[in-house]
Amino acid sequence: MKIRQLFDYDTWTYSYLIWDEETKEAAVIDTVQEQVERDLQHIQQLGLKVKYLLETHIHADHITGAGPIRKQTAAKIVIHKNSGSECADILAEEGDTFLLGKQIISVLHTPGHTDNDITYLIEGAAFTGDSLLVRDCGRTDFQLGSNEAMYHSLTQKLFSLPTDTRVFPAHDYKGFSESTIGEEMNFNVRVGDQKTFQDFSTIMDGLNLPSPRKIHIAVPGNMRCGDLDD
Amino acid sequence: MKIRQLFDYDTWTYSYLIWDEETKEAAVIDTVQEQVERDLQHIQQLGLKVKYLLETHIHADHITGAGPIRKQTAAKIVIHKNSGSECADILAEEGDTFLLGKQIISVLHTPGHTDNDITYLIEGAAFTGDSLLVRDCGRTDFQLGSNEAMYHSLTQKLFSLPTDTRVFPAHDYKGFSESTIGEEMNFNVRVGDQKTFQDFSTIMDGLNLPSPRKIHIAVPGNMRCGDLDD
Numbered sequence: 213m214k215i216r217q218l219f220d221y222d223t224w225t226y227s228y229l230i231w232d233e234e235t236k237e238a239a240v241i242d243t244v245q246e247q248v249e250r251d252l253q254h255i256q257q258l259g260l261k262v263k264y265l266l267e268t269h270i271h272a273d274h275i276t277g278a279g280p281i282r283k284q285t286a287a288k289i290v291i292h293k294n295s296g297s298e299c300a301d302i303l304a305e306e307g308d309t310f311l312l313g314k315q316i317i318s319v320l321h322t323p324g325h326t327d328n329d330i331t332y333l334i335e336g337a338a339f340t341g342d343s344l345l346v347r348d349c350g351r352t353d354f355q356l357g358s359n360e361a362m363y364h365s366l367t368q369k370l371f372s373l374p375t376d377t378r379v380f381p382a383h384d385y386k387g388f389s390e391s392t393i394g395e396e397m398n399f400n401v402r403v404g405d406q407k408t409f410q411d412f413s414t415i416m417d418g419l420n421l422p423s424p425r426k427i428h429i430a431v432p433g434n435m436r437c438g439d440l441d442d
Numbered sequence: 443m444k445i446r447q448l449f450d451y452d453t454w455t456y457s458y459l460i461w462d463e464e465t466k467e468a469a470v471i472d473t474v475q476e477q478v479e480r481d482l483q484h485i486q487q488l489g490l491k492v493k494y495l496l497e498t499h500i501h502a503d504h505i506t507g508a509g510p511i512r513k514q515t516a517a518k519i520v521i522h523k524n525s526g527s528e529c530a531d532i533l534a535e536e537g538d539t540f541l542l543g544k545q546i547i548s549v550l551h552t553p554g555h556t557d558n559d560i561t562y563l564i565e566g567a568a569f570t571g572d573s574l575l576v577r578d579c580g581r582t583d584f585q586l587g588s589n590e591a592m593y594h595s596l597t598q599k600l601f602s603l604p605t606d607t608r609v610f611p612a613h614d615y616k617g618f619s620e621s622t623i624g625e626e627m628n629f630n631v632r633v634g635d636q637k638t639f640q641d642f643s644t645i646m647d648g649l650n651l652p653s654p655r656k657i658h659i660a661v662p663g664n665m666r667c668g669d670l671d672d
Contacts, residue, residue: 219617221451250616257629386480387449389619399487 213315213334216258217380217389218251220244223274223426224383227251228339231260232313239264239312240287241332241339242382243277245438251277252284264310266317267291267300268341268382269329270434272355273424279439289437292321292328299437304330322369324362325350331370337378338393344370345381346388349402352416354423355431359413366403371396443545443564446488447610447619448481450474453504453656454613457481458569461490462543469494469542470517471562471569472612473507475668481507482514494540496547497521497530498571498612499559500664502585503654509669519667522551522558529667534560552599554592555580561600567608568623574600575611576618579632582646584653585661589643596633601626 216229223244229251231238238260243251255262262285265278269292278289279299290310293303302308306321320331325342329350332339342350343365352362375394398404402415424430433440446459453474459481461468468490473481485492492515495508499522508519509529520540523533532538536551550561555572559580562569572580573595582592605624628634632645654660663670 217619219449219619221617247617254618257625387451387477388484389447389449395487 213312213337215337215380216254218247218254220247220274222246224385225271225274226380226382226384226389228380229254229258229260230312230317230334231258232315235313236260237312238262239266239310239317240278240281241266242268242271242341243281245275245277245280245433245440248277248280252281255285261285262287263312264317265289266310266332266339267295267330267434268332268339268343269326270295270297270355270431271342271382272427272430273383274426275430275433275440276438279437279442282437283439292319292330294323294328295326296435297437298435299439320369322365323358324352324365325355325357327356327358327361329365333373336376337380338370338373339380339382340370341382344379344396344400346379346384346386346391347396347399347401347404349400350383351419351421353419353421354427359416360409362416363403363409363412366400443542443567445567445610446484448477448484450477450504452476454615455501455504456610456612456614456619458610459484459488459490460542460547460564461488462545465543466490467542468492469496469540469547470508470511471496472498472501472571473511475505475507475510475663475670478507478510482511485515491515492517493542494547495519496540496562496569497525497560497664498562498569498573499556500525500527500585500661501572501612502657502660503613504656505660505663505670506668509667512667513669522549522560524553524558525556526665527667528665529669550599552595553588554582554595555585555587557586557588557591559595563603566606567610568600568603569610569612570600571612574609574626574630576609576614576616576621577626577629577631577634579630580613581649581651583649583651584657589646590639592646593633593639593642596630
């Protein structure tokens, strides 16, 4: 599977274009509304056929470009069934699989940032959304986030993957592009080096982060897959 | 060879950490002064031995972190001989090679942005500095830049590489992380699709870009490898 990382500077969001080299069947993970034109041009230039628009969760910091891209490509929008999405084509749950050519994408439910986080797995790589970030993890203080769920998702589910699995997050704020499961088991500042749930919970409860500035338009916009004109 | 892309948000600069998995011998391409602490911590966490600090040219938009990293690691600073660098350990020229374990890094002189641009080649990948950017190229209007040299570097040297060679630039301003030689031959807006030198020159002469805001401190700072206290 080929992987192309794309970045939205305004919201520090990574989107990913992944495709099967043989059939050119493709998926876009976490597109950003303002980048739809760029992404569609890139898809066209690479000669790809977009089959799936994979959302890792209902984002609070940006509006998805999935709806607009679906209109241009007829791709299917996938999101976790807990999301309550009014517009997705497929409400996925743990264990579901999708094919690009012969390449398998599988769904791991990794809640904690929200109740509807998905990590999409392909051979050798995990697209971890706002669950596992490089040396960090997503916040747990809104959208049914939960310290308990996040700790379980990170330490029991994601840290059970092979240590050389590449980790591709939905955001980064320090200029990191990727990591590996092994690195995060050792060096993640919130759960690495065998931190206990108590250690983790103390860190998370002390973050005092401001609310994402776009949350009041992003969440309802994403419940409609970013189809804002409809 | 393992490749890790790192980003400096303030100057839109990509640095690269590359290493040989077997021996853990590493090089850092185009470090940024403000990111030295991040980079050194990452190098330490990954258990790497930095052998080379590879500069693609004397940058005008940021100050290199090569000098400060050399002090911590004893790595050798490499830059093109045309740079007039007062502090580099190795003044390189086309055809020079460097080893990380058994992996070969080779030097291609690709002037045009300046007179001292190097593209560093490893198997399957080219670190093109400010010569070839994704769908774009570096400006040619200062530091002995030249439309003629840039056109030759792009169309004769870089476009002679295998089309599936991955392209890793020193900057991007649209959220692209990488490309391939084949994509750029087709879709680069300045030289792709067999644009003539006249086409190219008209585009470059019409850019009217503002001067990089840090140029007056960056160029002299980089002539001293970023060792600003010495």
